[in-house]
Amino acid sequence: MDDLIITVKNLVKVYKMGDLEVHALRGIDMEIRKSDFVAIMGKSGSGKSTFMNIIGCLDVPTKGDYFLDGVDVKKMNRDQLASLRNKKIGFVFQSFNLLSRTSALENTELPLMYNSKISSKEMRERAIEALKSVGLADRSHHFPNQMSGGEQQRVAIARALVNNPVVILADEPTGNLDSRTSVEVMDIFQQLNKIGITVVIVTHEPDIASYTNRNISFKDGKILKDIRIENPRSASVELISMPVLSEEETI
Amino acid sequence: MKLGNQLRAALRSLAKNKMRTFLTMLGIIIGVASVIAMLAIGQGSKESIQSQIANLGTNLLTIYPSASMTGGVRSEAGTSVKLTIDDYKAVASRCPAVMYSTPVVRTSGQLIAINQNWRTSVWGVYPDYFPIRNLVIESGNAFTMTEDRTAQKVCVIGHTVSTYLFGEGGDPVGKQIRINKIPFKIIGLIAPKGQNAWGQDQDDIVIAPFTTVQERMLTITYINTIMVSATSEKMIPEATDEITQVLKERHRLGPSEDPDFTIRSQADIANAASATSGILTVLLASIASISLLVGGIGIMNIMLVSVTERTREIGIRMGVGARGRDVLLQFLIEALMISLIGGIIGVGLGILTSELIAHGMSWPITITIQSILLSFLFSTAIGIFFGWYPARKAANLNPIDALRYE
Numbered sequence: 001m002d003d004l005i006i007t008v009k010n011l012v013k014v015y016k017m018g019d020l021e022v023h024a025l026r027g028i029d030m031e032i033r034k035s036d037f038v039a040i041m042g043k044s045g046s047g048k049s050t051f052m053n054i055i056g057c058l059d060v061p062t063k064g065d066y067f068l069d070g071v072d073v074k075k076m077n078r079d080q081l082a083s084l085r086n087k088k089i090g091f092v093f094q095s096f097n098l099l100s101r102t103s104a105l106e107n108t109e110l111p112l113m114y115n116s117k118i119s120s121k122e123m124r125e126r127a128i129e130a131l132k133s134v135g136l137a138d139r140s141h142h143f144p145n146q147m148s149g150g151e152q153q154r155v156a157i158a159r160a161l162v163n164n165p166v167v168i169l170a171d172e173p174t175g176n177l178d179s180r181t182s183v184e185v186m187d188i189f190q191q192l193n194k195i196g197i198t199v200v201i202v203t204h205e206p207d208i209a210s211y212t213n214r215n216i217s218f219k220d221g222k223i224l225k226d227i228r229i230e231n232p233r234s235a236s237v238e239l240i241s242m243p244v245l246s247e248e249e250t251i
Numbered sequence: 252m253k254l255g256n257q258l259r260a261a262l263r264s265l266a267k268n269k270m271r272t273f274l275t276m277l278g279i280i281i282g283v284a285s286v287i288a289m290l291a292i293g294q295g296s297k298e299s300i301q302s303q304i305a306n307l308g309t310n311l312l313t314i315y316p317s318a319s320m321t322g323g324v325r326s327e328a329g330t331s332v333k334l335t336i337d338d339y340k341a342v343a344s345r346c347p348a349v350m351y352s353t354p355v356v357r358t359s360g361q362l363i364a365i366n367q368n369w370r371t372s373v374w375g376v377y378p379d380y381f382p383i384r385n386l387v388i389e390s391g392n393a394f395t396m397t398e399d400r401t402a403q404k405v406c407v408i409g410h411t412v413s414t415y416l417f418g419e420g421g422d423p424v425g426k427q428i429r430i431n432k433i434p435f436k437i438i439g440l441i442a443p444k445g446q447n448a449w450g451q452d453q454d455d456i457v458i459a460p461f462t463t464v465q466e467r468m469l470t471i472t473y474i475n476t477i478m479v480s481a482t483s484e485k486m487i488p489e490a491t492d493e494i495t496q497v498l499k500e501r502h503r504l505g506p507s508e509d510p511d512f513t514i515r516s517q518a519d520i521a522n523a524a525s526a527t528s529g530i531l532t533v534l535l536a537s538i539a540s541i542s543l544l545v546g547g548i549g550i551m552n553i554m555l556v557s558v559t560e561r562t563r564e565i566g567i568r569m570g571v572g573a574r575g576r577d578v579l580l581q582f583l584i585e586a587l588m589i590s591l592i593g594g595i596i597g598v599g600l601g602i603l604t605s606e607l608i609a610h611g612m613s614w615p616i617t618i619t620i621q622s623i624l625l626s627f628l629f630s631t632a633i634g635i636f637f638g639w640y641p642a643r644k645a646a647n648l649n650p651i652d653a654l655r656y657e
Contacts, residue, residue: 058570058651079574086572097567097654101267111571113256120256159571 004067005166005198006032006055011064013050013221024050025061026221032167037193037232038200039209042218049171051218052202056089056169057081069166086114090160092201094172096152098144104131104155105140111163130158134188150181157188161197168192170201174208180242186211187235211235261584264561275553276593278546279633283597283626284604285539290622291605293532295615300528303446304521310350310484311383311517314342314477314494317510332511333473338501342477345497348490352479353377356465360430360457364416371412373430373457375464376478383480386458391424391439399460402467406430407439409454430457431468487516540629546593547633554586554641565645566653579646586638587631594630598623 013025025047032038042048053059054066057073060081066073069088076084085091090111098107108127112118118126131137134154144152153173160168170189174182189199190211201212209215213232217224265272316332339354356375362368380386381393394405406428408416413423423437444453465471481490491514498512499505558565565578602618609616 053651056570058654079576082569082572082574085570091570093654097563097570099564099567102263110568113253114568114572114574114577116253163572 003034004031005034005036005069006030006200007065007067008055009065011051011054011061011066013047013054013059014062023221025054027064028221028223030216030223030226032198032200034166034198035193035196036198036200036214037189037212038214038216039212040200040202040216040218041204041206041209042224043204045220046218047221048202048218050221052169052171052200055167055200056091057084082114086111087163088166090163090165090168092153092156092160092168092170092173094175096144096149096156096176098152098155098159100144103141103143104136104147104158107144107155108140108158108162110159115163126162127158130162131155133161133192134158148181149177150184153177153181153185154188157185157192161192167198167200170199172203173201174203174205180239180244182208183211183235183239183242187239190232190235257580257584258588260581261588264585265588271553272589275549276589276596278549279543279590279593279630280546280597280600282539282543282546283594283630284601285542286536286626286629287598287601287618287622288604288608289535289539290532290626291601291616291618292608292614293528293535294617294619294622295609297525297528297532298617299615300524301521304517304524310480310482310487312349312479312481312487312490312494313515314479314498315513315515316476317512332502334475334477334512335473338498339474339477341497341501342479342494346479346490346493348481348486348493349479350482351379351383352477353379353383354461354474355380355476355478356461356469356471357475358431358464358469360468362412362416362457363429364426367416369412369415371455371457373406373459373464373468375459375461375468377461380458380478383478386444387442388439389442390422391437393439394460399462402462403460404433404435404463404467405438406435406457406459407441408437408458409441409456410443411452411455412457413440430459433467435459484518487518491516543626543630543633546630547590547637550586550589550634551637551641553589554582554638555644557585558582558641558645561645562648562653562656565648566650566656569648569650570654575646578648579642582642582645583635583638586642587634590630590634590638594627597630598627601626 008028008030011025011028012023015022015024028047028051040048040051050059054061055068057068057076058081060074060076068084071084071088073081073084099110105124105127108130109123112123112126128137128140131140134157136151136154136158139147139151144155147155157168157173160170168189173189174185177185186208189201193199199212201208203209210229210233213229214227215229216226314334316334334354336354339352342349343352353376358373358375359370360373361370374380377399378393378395381388388407391407393407394403398405408423413421416428417423417426423440426437428435428437441454441456441458446452465474479490479494481487494514495510499508499510502511504510568578568581601623605616605618608614
């Protein structure tokens, strides 16, 4: 099938801590298709972060198969995994993870820097384009410490977008944000999903998960539930009725 | 990552911590500067020694009588074996590799002018002595073989002697002096030669015809030494062989027997002196290199701190697709940049320091391109060597741990 982005079969991850073996994942099967907007939920220790690391090509499974956009990730070495992350994945983190004392524009350019095929000119154009799509074109020369948490997370989303990834992986993207800013960020994800971008977020808040169209719950390293949501909440509609608390919220 | 971007990123990250970068660089700056200054001092003294020796005449060979051995006890050189004027004549006529030659007799003499006196050494030589020693007559004339044959009481004197006897700038030519109560007429003044490599004043000398000194002053039949100059510097070994053969034959020594004379060349002395100052240069430079090494350890220390501080940044870069070698290169370039920029400033400071020493202490200083290149390459190598370990450490970080690092 062409539109299969992520295929996971019987994924097992065991951490060895001395003599102790920790079974983080105990056999996960999952398929994520193009234009899916998935929320992966679960308590801490449920294995959702481990799962995220593996599908983000930051870690490799102990057993099982993982195909990302048709590529067998299991066979990849360290450098090839880096290259996969560079070309096929966009990361958004809970704590934004922007480079300090580096402008929004240069932060956005960062993934393209590690792609030798892209010229400096194209790099700049694509970074500006990505910042535009998160509504930050006018703040491209600001440094992270001059921006609000919401703005910083939007720069991080622009950075995740800039390499045209097959999937955006967001690990607790609203964890450090207040409720209105969280909805703003979810609004951006919904907009991106609407134009066909696959988004997977990890969250423990059911509230945030309700903006997505597929919720997968993890428990003890296994999938507990996998449900489709036919009519997810619309962030843009809700934003209209939400009071603007302050223009410059800082976290 | 492209090299241009790498360089820009490295410069920016160094600029973020200006004070720290400067202090780290200071180690390299001081190291490179001291290596250059030390090499300049060493090279300068070596060249000054060499030029002084060349001034003596590098083709010069001196033949001394050896010490004789009686029942295993050596006596003072020249006490039992003497060189004679016939030895000299044989050397002068039968050695084609010898250009100029002279017999030498030496004594010390009390010099008395009108109201001054001075004690110095008096050399009795043939006129060939002047070209052998590169002596130039400043005013008046040198004596000739005619004056020697008739044992004329004439002499030429050096500047120091002239100054003591006739005052600064006084003209001694034509004046009468008494040497050990024997009246001599001064016919020439030798152009100043200054001190030789061992600090001896080469202008404190009286030179008179050989026969005059041998017969009138010393009344001896032997000679002290024979001085010759080879036809060229390359011919020194050949001249030595010829002289050895001629003198052995005259002294009735078989080819396997030890000669009863010694031939010393100025080149030997020059080489020994150069080797000594060469050792000094190496010693000075290696002490200076230690400071460069310490500077390198400073780089390593700061880079290790930097890697720990920037673990999160490394995680982010790896997360968006930096490979191990990208991270390695990033930190290596930063270390290299510190040592390169430090090296450039150090070269400047080294040249400046050398010039200051040259002017302030009037030491002979020679800065060579080789010494600049050497210290520059050395500092670069130190940057790579000491930057490698921290860079390797950064490149081997696990991206997940690095991203979570607080």
